[in-house]
Amino acid sequence: MSTVPFTEEDVKGYLDECIIFWRQKRGTNIGSDNIPEFNMAVCYVDAFQSVRMSLFGELLSMDEVKYLKEESDRRHQLDKLDLAIKKKEELKNGRRTSR
DSSP, X not given: OOOOOOOHHHHHHHHHHHHHHHHHHHHHTTTSSOHHHHHHHHHHHHHHHHXXXXXXXXXXXXXXXXXXXXXXXXXXXXXXXXXXXXXXXXXXTTOOOOO
């Protein structure tokens, strides 16, 4: 049987993304008529947090969520800047810009 190599960082990152996703789902369904989806989101947040606690001895706090979102936004901005610089260089060198 083959296995997939992974690191602690990979597992923690996956769990964090799942927790953030289901927290957002939970938040968008507060006060709505979609009670089953709200309940499902609550259960998934609890389940992923439980796995995170079992593996790493800590929960994903709201402060960490804010930090992760800011880091993600920063990386996205840097990617956009890198693309703009690349396009500018291509135009400067007379090459067609890639998409």
